[in-house]
Amino acid sequence: MSVLTVKNLGISFGGLRAVDNFDISIENDELVGLIGPNGAGKTTIFNLLTGVYIPTDGDILINNKSTLGKKPNEIVMLGSSRTFQNIRLFKNMTVLDNIKIAYHNRMSYGLFGSIFKTKKYRLEENKAVQIASELLDVFGLDMYKNDLAKNLPYGKQRKLEIARALATNPKILLLDEPAAGMNPQETEELMETIKLLKKQFDISILLIEHDMRLVMGICERIVVIDYGKIIAKGNPEAIRTNPDVIKAYLGE
Amino acid sequence: MDKLKQLHKTLVNNKFINYTVVFFIFIILFLLINSGVINRYLSNLIIMILIMIVMATSLNIATGFLGQLHLGHAAFMGIGAYTAGIIGIALQDVIASDLLLFLVATFGAMITAGFAGFLVGTPALRLRGDYLGIMTLGFGEIVRTVITNLKSITNGAQGLSGIPRIMTFPIAFWTTVIVVTLIFLFMNSRHGRAIISIREDEIASESVGINITRYKLLGFILASMFAGVGGSMFAFKESFLAPISFNFIKSVEIFVIVVLGGMGSLSGSIIAAIVLVFLPEYLRDFNQYRYLLYSSVLIIIMLYRPQGLMGTKEINFIKIKTWIKSKYTKVFLKGSD
Amino acid sequence: MELFINQLINGLNTGSIYALVAIGYTMVYGIIKLINFAHGEIMMFGAYFAFVFAYMIPWNLPFILIIIISMILAAIMGMLIERIAYKKLRKAPRISALITAIGMSLFLQNLALLIFGASYKRMRPLVSTEPVHLFGFNISKLTLITIGLSVFFMMVLTFFIHKTKPGKAMRAVSQDKGAAILMGINIDNIISLTFAIGSALGALGGIFYAMAYSQIYPTLGVMPGLKAFIAAVFGGIGNITGAMVGGYLIGIIETMTKAYISKQWVDAIVFGLLILILLFKPSGLLGKSTKEKV
Numbered sequence: 001m002s003v004l005t006v007k008n009l010g011i012s013f014g015g016l017r018a019v020d021n022f023d024i025s026i027e028n029d030e031l032v033g034l035i036g037p038n039g040a041g042k043t044t045i046f047n048l049l050t051g052v053y054i055p056t057d058g059d060i061l062i063n064n065k066s067t068l069g070k071k072p073n074e075i076v077m078l079g080s081s082r083t084f085q086n087i088r089l090f091k092n093m094t095v096l097d098n099i100k101i102a103y104h105n106r107m108s109y110g111l112f113g114s115i116f117k118t119k120k121y122r123l124e125e126n127k128a129v130q131i132a133s134e135l136l137d138v139f140g141l142d143m144y145k146n147d148l149a150k151n152l153p154y155g156k157q158r159k160l161e162i163a164r165a166l167a168t169n170p171k172i173l174l175l176d177e178p179a180a181g182m183n184p185q186e187t188e189e190l191m192e193t194i195k196l197l198k199k200q201f202d203i204s205i206l207l208i209e210h211d212m213r214l215v216m217g218i219c220e221r222i223v224v225i226d227y228g229k230i231i232a233k234g235n236p237e238a239i240r241t242n243p244d245v246i247k248a249y250l251g252e
Numbered sequence: 253m254d255k256l257k258q259l260h261k262t263l264v265n266n267k268f269i270n271y272t273v274v275f276f277i278f279i280i281l282f283l284l285i286n287s288g289v290i291n292r293y294l295s296n297l298i299i300m301i302l303i304m305i306v307m308a309t310s311l312n313i314a315t316g317f318l319g320q321l322h323l324g325h326a327a328f329m330g331i332g333a334y335t336a337g338i339i340g341i342a343l344q345d346v347i348a349s350d351l352l353l354f355l356v357a358t359f360g361a362m363i364t365a366g367f368a369g370f371l372v373g374t375p376a377l378r379l380r381g382d383y384l385g386i387m388t389l390g391f392g393e394i395v396r397t398v399i400t401n402l403k404s405i406t407n408g409a410q411g412l413s414g415i416p417r418i419m420t421f422p423i424a425f426w427t428t429v430i431v432v433t434l435i436f437l438f439m440n441s442r443h444g445r446a447i448i449s450i451r452e453d454e455i456a457s458e459s460v461g462i463n464i465t466r467y468k469l470l471g472f473i474l475a476s477m478f479a480g481v482g483g484s485m486f487a488f489k490e491s492f493l494a495p496i497s498f499n500f501i502k503s504v505e506i507f508v509i510v511v512l513g514g515m516g517s518l519s520g521s522i523i524a525a526i527v528l529v530f531l532p533e534y535l536r537d538f539n540q541y542r543y544l545l546y547s548s549v550l551i552i553i554m555l556y557r558p559q560g561l562m563g564t565k566e567i568n569f570i571k572i573k574t575w576i577k578s579k580y581t582k583v584f585l586k587g588s589d
Numbered sequence: 590m591e592l593f594i595n596q597l598i599n600g601l602n603t604g605s606i607y608a609l610v611a612i613g614y615t616m617v618y619g620i621i622k623l624i625n626f627a628h629g630e631i632m633m634f635g636a637y638f639a640f641v642f643a644y645m646i647p648w649n650l651p652f653i654l655i656i657i658i659s660m661i662l663a664a665i666m667g668m669l670i671e672r673i674a675y676k677k678l679r680k681a682p683r684i685s686a687l688i689t690a691i692g693m694s695l696f697l698q699n700l701a702l703l704i705f706g707a708s709y710k711r712m713r714p715l716v717s718t719e720p721v722h723l724f725g726f727n728i729s730k731l732t733l734i735t736i737g738l739s740v741f742f743m744m745v746l747t748f749f750i751h752k753t754k755p756g757k758a759m760r761a762v763s764q765d766k767g768a769a770i771l772m773g774i775n776i777d778n779i780i781s782l783t784f785a786i787g788s789a790l791g792a793l794g795g796i797f798y799a800m801a802y803s804q805i806y807p808t809l810g811v812m813p814g815l816k817a818f819i820a821a822v823f824g825g826i827g828n829i830t831g832a833m834v835g836g837y838l839i840g841i842i843e844t845m846t847k848a849y850i851s852k853q854w855v856d857a858i859v860f861g862l863l864i865l866i867l868l869f870k871p872s873g874l875l876g877k878s879t880k881e882k883v
Contacts, residue, residue, distance in 0.1 A: 101445055104445070125442075164460060
């Protein structure tokens with residue numbers, strides 16, 4: 001079953017056509033890479049998929065439901081979740097609370113429950129702590145759970161952001177340059193984590209990345225864009241040797 | 253004896269220790285006021301401090317926790333004060349109990365102030381940062397002009413007089429305790445967390461499924477409603493209201509308390525309210541320098557300690573107790589060596 | 590009709606003052622993205638400087654010299670404020686800088702209160718207010734000078750911004766600070782220069798304002814400051830031409846509201862206008878809209 005289907009997606013900023021005629025379909029459990037030179041429109045595509053930008057044309061389906069006309073927080077409820085190129089954590093909140101925020105919509109106690117600490121409040125809060133701790137454990141962050149997010153080392157912050165995205169229980173995870181700013185060892189570690197979480201959480205992943213070793217190493221399928229248009233699709237081997245891709249990256 | 257032990261245990265039990273401390277503060281102040289050790293002037297000052305605590309903790313919801321620059325908080329206080337004052341005048345012969353009259357008037361004040369918060373918040377919260385600040389400031393000035401010009405209801409610039417002077421220390425104290433407790437409990441729920449996450453990063457908050465429009469509005473309305481409570485307390489304490497009491501300078505005064513205490517710390521707001529209301533009054537000769545002090549404090553804090561006295565931390569008597577206990581045990585162990 | 594023309598002239602008079610003050614708001618915002626709340630107080634101090642040199646020091650200085658001295662003193666004051674209070678906060682969250690500016694505004698008000706006292710000082714116009722006959726209308730000489738000098742200084746500023754090297758550097762810094770540094774521009778100096786120019790023009794506005802109402806007091810700058818800020822937002826904050834246009838529009842709108850709608854409600858109407866602009870066109874008449882990058 002297709003988790004994410006994008007048809008004929010396009011957006012214009014004034015006269016500039018930033019993304020044009022973009023199609024993609026991601027199946028359950030797939031790991032797809034989205035690459036392209038700087039300014040090709042990769043992050044713009046993510047912003048379209050998550051509702052930060054409103055597309056000029058085309059349609060986006062997540063779990064066969066259209067995201068058009070939905071706000072970013074409603075799109076999350078359809079089953080997609082993302083991380084950001086420049087990490088966006090809730091810096092002055094604890095690591096645990098960063099995850100608990102993402103459980104917000106799976107709790108249901110109201111204002112009354114908040115004030116009188118009803119049974120429902122306690123049950124839901126305790127459960128959130130438990131699930132969050134388990135999730136942190138998977139990422140090896142359990143021991144930091146009472147630290148403020150801003151005090152984590154860079155690599156761990158990246159992981160926390162991924163963990164937080166997972167906490168919304170998505171069917172598809174969108175990772176925007178997860179290895180940006182990491183050293184080779186951290187990148188290696190990240191690759192392991194991505195492989196692991198894909199197995200453990202039964203999700204599909206679409207990732208933007210510049211680190212070719214990571215992309216070629218873990219992606220099953222790669223889509224290459226340039227100037228907002230798809231110039232190549234295929235498995236890592238095919239992409240590596242595709243003349244259009246080489247031209248896009250190295251110029252004529 | 254067993255019963256006494258049981259009582260002692262309940263009182264210093266972790267869960268209750270905060271309430272116990274609050275209760276003892278009340279008893280001590282109450283006895284001091286009733287026995288005349290604290291004179292009328294000072295007890296009035298204490299009530300003023302309590303009002304400023306309500307104003308600062310409520311502004312803290314919008315500015316400290318939600319992270320929105322709000323420069324018109326006094327306007328909501330004014331709306332609450334006038335509502336409560338008008339209800340108080342109308343019903344003083346109908347409702348015999350002072351407490352009941354206060355409660356009814358405060359309820360009215362919360363509704364009008366909350367509604368005003370809704371009216372302003374709905375469009376205003378689309379704006380960011382300084383633009384929102386300017387808009388709330390503009391709204392505050394509009395409210396002041398409206399109050400001044402609606403002579404038939406508010407008696408205009410001359411002011412509204414004849415409000416029953418029913419504010420006593422116990423009513424003010426417990427109203428403040430209830431407001432602060434409600435805000436504290438609210439902030440420690442999923443709703444409070446959602447509000448804080450908006451302060452931290454709006455875009456990230458939205459990306460994990462928080463309806464930021466809804467929570468911004470909720471935070472803004474709650475802040476306004478509790479400002480209405482502060483206004484009601486003020487009306488029944490002063491017995492006289494003039495539009496000038498709720499101008500931009502008043503909004504800034506409240507704002508300074510929140511910033512000094514630490515944006516996002518309720519105990520910080522409480523301490524800062526005590527310090528900033530007490531200090532200038534205590535140093536009477538100093539009074540002409542009062543705002544010079546306020547403004548210098550504001551600038552110096554922003555330059556050298558932008559997070560305020562407390563940052564986002566809270567004073568918690570449970571932690572203090574554990575801390576004292578650990579010290580005590582250490583001393584005890586050393587002694588037995 | 591004659592009443593209307595007279596009101597229009599009054600509007601241009603008030604508008605000139607708002608435009609002069611609005612330029613300071615917009616220039617500072619353009620360059621360091623700060624709403625300089627203390628700008629209204631610079632305006633107030635400018636008026637006090639003129640008062641001191643006109644009435645307290647018996648030198649009998651000519652009007653133009655009094656204006657220039659006051660503008661220079663205000664410029665120095667503006668630069669000092671930036672160095673002392675704002676410079677350290679350039680990289681801090683914008684809310685911190687804004688709070689500092691509010692603090693600075695209160696500080697200066699109370700400083701003036703301490704130095705000059707709370708009582709209103711009578712500021713007799715330094716130029717004759719007798720009417721001049723022009724195109725069949727009687728216009729006071731003060732009004733003519735206000736409008737004339739304001740337009741003159743705005744033209745000088747426009748020339749400076751577009752044709753001189755420091756003016757170009759200023760525009761470069763407001764567009765991209767990083768790139769400006771790489772081009773060898775000393776942004777500290779440029780920021781100081783911006784504050785100096787904005788403050789000087791603000792002081793000029795303050796002097797005209799005090800003469801128009803013949804009085805000076807420590808909170809003189811608050812209301813016209815806010816309205817000039819509205820003018821800056823109206824024209825598109827960060828845009829100097831916008832501030833000038835906005836200043837004149839707000840001046841005319843205010844005067845017309847007073848004359849034809851209501852004297853009491855004029856503040857509510859002007860602030861209501863601000864709110865409408867912020868909601869429907871926050872980028873103003875001539876500004877460009879920006880969105881946060883994700």
